[in-house]
Amino acid sequence: MNSMLRPIDAAAADRRDFTRYTLWFVYSCIVYSIIGFSWGSLMGGIPEFRHFVNFTPHGHLIVLAHAHINLLGWVEMAIFGALYYVVPKLTRKPIYSLRLVKTHFWMHNIGLIGMVVLFSAAGIIGGISTSDDVEKQVSHLLALVGMFGTLVLLANIIWGYNLFRTSMGWESIDAE
Numbered sequence: 564m565n566s567m568l569r570p571i572d573a574a575a576a577d578r579r580d581f582t583r584y585t586l587w588f589v590y591s592c593i594v595y596s597i598i599g600f601s602w603g604s605l606m607g608g609i610p611e612f613r614h615f616v617n618f619t620p621h622g623h624l625i626v627l628a629h630a631h632i633n634l635l636g637w638v639e640m641a642i643f644g645a646l647y648y649v650v651p652k653l654t655r656k657p658i659y660s661l662r663l664v665k666t667h668f669w670m671h672n673i674g675l676i677g678m679v680v681l682f683s684a685a686g687i688i689g690g691i692s693t694s695d696d697v698e699k700q701v702s703h704l705l706a707l708v709g710m711f712g713t714l715v716l717l718a719n720i721i722w723g724y725n726l727f728r729t730s731m732g733w734e735s736i737d738a739e
């Protein structure tokens with residue numbers, strides 16, 4: 564909240580910011596779906612690509628990157644955006660914390676992009692490298708996937724907490 568604004572202006576600015584972030588979840592969902600679906604089409608449609616992911620060592624990690632950009636990008640972003648809209652409308656209460664919405668947005672995006680980039684890097688390096696160290700390199704990259712995945716998990720908990728706190732006490736508002 565901007566401390567230079569009057570309380571009414573500040574509340575309106577917060578509402579606008581909340582709408583902006585909710586829409587950013589929707590836009591992210593659109594962008595990730597286009598990337599994820601194109602990725603799937605290329606992976607299924609180009610024989611060399613399909614061969615790479617199915618028959619090279621660790622090539623399947625690239626399928627996991629495709630799966631997770633779709634699941635964490637397209638599916639989850641849509642659910643986040645929809646429920647940020649639905650819960651305040653349903654309970655007739657403003658979102659509990661705008662700051663947590665912003666934190667959730669950035670943490671989820673950073674975690675998801677990190678996971679997808681590192682899954683892909685592990686799949687490509689695992690598939691083309693002839694070094695003796697390749698197993699070690701892949702396992703280090705997968706450990707990093709786990710760290711970015713933890714970020715995604717924490718972001719999800721923040722989202723759930725924020726919606727739960729928003730919905731608390733809805734009966735007293737409804738009785739007014």
Ligand code: HEM
Binds near residue numbers: 600601613616630634
């Ligand atoms: C135009 C859209 C899509 C296309 C063309 C596509 C294509 C593919 C292809 C070709 C594979 C198999 C790769 C292989 O092992 O040879 C695959 C795997 C997979 N896709 Fe997609 N995909 C699409 C959208 C999605 C969406 C929206 C999701 C999830 C919401 C998804 C989740 C998965 C998962 C989980 C796998 C791995 C399945 C397994 O365990 O082998 N895909 N996709």
Ligand code: HEM
Binds near residue numbers: 627638708709715
């Ligand atoms: C914190 C976030 C997540 C992390 C760190 C994560 C990590 C992983 C890992 C490491 C695997 C590979 C397991 C293996 O075969 O060795 C995997 C597979 C899979 N995950 Fe996730 N995951 C996350 C979230 C999700 C979500 C939210 C969904 C669905 C909505 C999902 C759906 C799947 C599916 C369908 C597979 C199997 C894909 C295949 O076999 O090709 N994951 N995940």
